[in-house]
Amino acid sequence: MAFFADEIESCLWEYLGGTDKKIILYGMGDGAEKIKSVLDGLGIPVADIMASDEFVRGHSFLGYRVKKLSEIEELYGDDFIILVCFGSQLPDVMEHIRGIARRHELYAPNVPVVGDGLFDLEYLREHRGELEQAYRLLADDRSREVFENIIRYKLSGRLEYLEAAESPAEEKFDLLGIGAEEIYVDLGAYNGDTLVELLNETDMQFKKLYAMEPDVKNYRKLKRRLYMIGSDLLEAYNCGAWDEDTSVTFSLRAGRSSKAVPTDGSPLNPARFREVKMMKTDTMLRGGDATYIKYDVEGSEERALLGSAETIARCRPKLNVAVYHRNEDMFALPLLINKLNKKYRIYLRHHPYIPDWDTNLYCV
Secondary structure (H helix, E strand, O other), X not given: OHHHOOXXXXXXXXXXXXXXXXXXXXXXXXXXXXXXXXXXXXOOOOOEEEOOHHHOOOOEEOOEEOEOHHHHHHHHOOOEEEEEOOOEOOHHHHHHHHHHHHHOEEXXXXXXXXXXXXXXXXXXXXXXXXXXXXHHHEOOHHHHHHHHHHHHHHHHOOHHHHHHHEOOOOHHHHHHOOOOOOEEEEEOOOOOHHHHHHHHHXXXXXXXXXXXXXXXXXXXXXXXXXXXXXXXXXXXEOOEEOOOOEEEEEEOOOOOOOEEOXXXXXXXXXXXXXXXXXXXXXXXXXXXXXXXXXXXXXXXXXXXXXXOHHHHHHHOOEEEEEOOOOOOHHHHHHHHHHXXXXXXXXXXXXXXXXXXXXXXXXXX
């Protein structure tokens, strides 16, 4: 496994801590705040913040006046490093980022979407045994190549490793063998986009659809989007997937979807948090079958898998599991799936996205 090679002696964060070049954050929002917090914690100063030209209107972010790349070039010449602080799967946006990378030193730092800590060399060495176990579970050479390149990316932030790991998003349907009689369970259904993707793939042929989405606004969009499907064929629940039937405090400031947060029982600001109903997939199915389950639940994938343990053991449905939210997802989730049902063949693919979002396990 090349990602354990002796020549890996440093990672991006160590490099940034030792350089005299100016650090420029590219982007505004949660990603920039998170990356700046990491840099602050490591004692690495940020010189400036930039944005794409169309988003620069003389405003400030985190106390910095947001600048265009041309201004950064005029100020610092070539003596700077750009850190990408946002995510995108849009081809033109990714090509724009890669175009900048061809002219300047640029990295897309890996920080967990959920949870603390960094996937650095210390973390790699601490979890080496689990990573090796997960690697050995992978079903084909391409999965092992993707695994190695994603690990290299996490350590280095270099775009070439993401590109080396890429495959078209449509490949998942070939790996999963999606057909016209699926009983599909969409956990983290968002606004119905992945349900529509499945319907398009099967020419509207399916046996039954189930969906869970904890965010109220997204749930309403999902229902409107799929209004033509009768309630006997679509069961949609405004709740989150979990390992027990309960209620959990959710943050309302979580990007694409809400996410669970810990609470000590003290009063919460209703503008930022709310209680959300959670349900096991096993409970929702009431002993019924499933042929295909998708898990993209903002870092709660482990709990959601445990909440469908009975269904996985009994039916062995095809699984589509996001493995990019938490540092441990790359090893913890394949190991858990293997524990729940040892008959699975486990594939790993990364579809075009900067950073390493849309990295998934496909289990058949």
